Structure formats: structure tokens, C-alpha cells
Amino acid sequence: MKKTVAIIGSSGAIGNAVSENLLNDDSIGIVYKFSRSNHGEENNKVKNIFIDIEDEKSILSSLEQIPSDTKFDLVFVATGILHNDKEIFPEKSIKDIDIEKLKKVILVNTIGPTLIGKYFIPYLKKDNKSVFAFLSARVGSISDNNLGGWYSYRASKTALNQIIKNFSIEVRRTNKEAIFIGLQPGTVKSFLSKPFEKNIKPGNLFTPEYSAEKMLQVINGLHPDDSGKIFAWNGEEIQP
Numbered sequence: 001m002k003k004t005v006a007i008i009g010s011s012g013a014i015g016n017a018v019s020e021n022l023l024n025d026d027s028i029g030i031v032y033k034f035s036r037s038n039h040g041e042e043n044n045k046v047k048n049i050f051i052d053i054e055d056e057k058s059i060l061s062s063l064e065q066i067p068s069d070t071k072f073d074l075v076f077v078a079t080g081i082l083h084n085d086k087e088i089f090p091e092k093s094i095k096d097i098d099i100e101k102l103k104k105v106i107l108v109n110t111i112g113p114t115l116i117g118k119y120f121i122p123y124l125k126k127d128n129k130s131v132f133a134f135l136s137a138r139v140g141s142i143s144d145n146n147l148g149g150w151y152s153y154r155a156s157k158t159a160l161n162q163i164i165k166n167f168s169i170e171v172r173r174t175n176k177e178a179i180f181i182g183l184q185p186g187t188v189k190s191f192l193s194k195p196f197e198k199n200i201k202p203g204n205l206f207t208p209e210y211s212a213e214k215m216l217q218v219i220n221g222l223h224p225d226d227s228g229k230i231f232a233w234n235g236e237e238i239q240p
Helices: 013-023 056-063 097-125 153-170 195-197 208-220
Strands: 003-008 030-036 046-050 074-077 130-135 178-184 229-230
Touching: 003 013, 003 097, 013 030, 013 074, 013 208, 046 056, 046 097, 074 097, 097 130, 097 153, 130 153, 130 208, 153 178, 178 208
Parallel strands: 003 030, 003 074, 030 046, 074 130, 130 178, 178 229
Antiparallel strands: none
């Protein structure tokens, strides 16, 4: 039986690359692409659905656009914010902390994905392996933090990692085949990384397509014991 997948944030660089990879995979039957920009082409294999992860009602409404008996083999949450090229930018020091910017980053990076989990988890398959993957970040690791700074982004990803762990523990009681993980995509050439590209060593800046391919390889190799963990694009486990 062919697989059913959902990509949340399919209009972003990584979400789009993951979507395109899966659309070219003969084992995939249908890809539901959820985003705030859902004007792409549709056919028997791809459906575009509007979603705003900052709005709980929008998340609920998006699920009304799919058949009620849908069961996902993979849900990939590719949303996130580091900066918006305007008022939000990673904090370099304590004095840069701003309550409104902090709330915005946590809303997008933690609260939104948590609500996606809340409402999409009941749609996971139970009769075989299913994966719920969230884009995380190495800088969300407390033990790996040697530089400081980036208060909002670090904290939002650390909190997301805890949510992923909680999901893995609770859902295991009713769906032992479900696997919840965080994925660090590497430094990907995109809007998110653009301000920092000059500081990246040659060879360490990935195309979205390469990152997507590597992360999907990690997903394909997962086992139930991996649930609750955070992995880098190359399969390395990132410690909390």
C-alpha cells in the first residue's frame, strides 16, 4: 500500500524540497502540502491546504480539508523562524532581549508545532511504522551550548525538543509504531541562513534538496527505540 504524508510548511525552502523528493518517490501515494501559500498545482498525488500554525482555529480548519479516515505514514513539520529580516533577529546579548520578539519566536517555533502535534497525532497510522518529524536545531541542545546568545531561538528549540520527548512517551502507550523525532537539517541555503552565509565554511552550506534527501534517509532508517530523540541531518544523535 502506498504511503500518505503531510508536510507542514511546504512553501519554505526545506518543506518544498522534502515535498518534491516525496512526490518523486513511487512508494508515496499522496502528499498533503500545508502552508500559508497554497497556490501550487494539484493532481492525484498532491493536495494544497492552507494553514497558519500561529492560529489554532486554522490548524483545525486545515484538517477538515482531508478525508476523515486519512492516516499518515509521515508528518513532517518544516516551519520555523530565526529572523524576519526586519525587527526579529538573533539576540547577541542580554540587552537585545525583547518580550514581543521572544513571544513571536516561541509562538512559531514551539507553540505552533505543539498544536500541530495535538491535532495531527490522531491521524497517524497504527498498524505499521509512522513518523512525526519536527525541524529542530543543534543550538537547542543545552549541553552543546558553548557560545551563548540567540536567546529566543535556542530556548524555543529546547522547548520543542521537550515537547517531542513528551509526545513520544504518551503516544507510545496507544501507538507503539509511532516515532517522534526532531531533525537538524544542517545549515541550508535559504532565507533563514542568508544573513550568516559569509561565516559558513565552504562545504558546510547545503542545498535544500541535499538536506531533504539526507533527512529522509534518517527517517527511513528509524526504529521505535529512536522515538523522542533529536538527530542531525547525517543521522548523528544530538544530546539534550
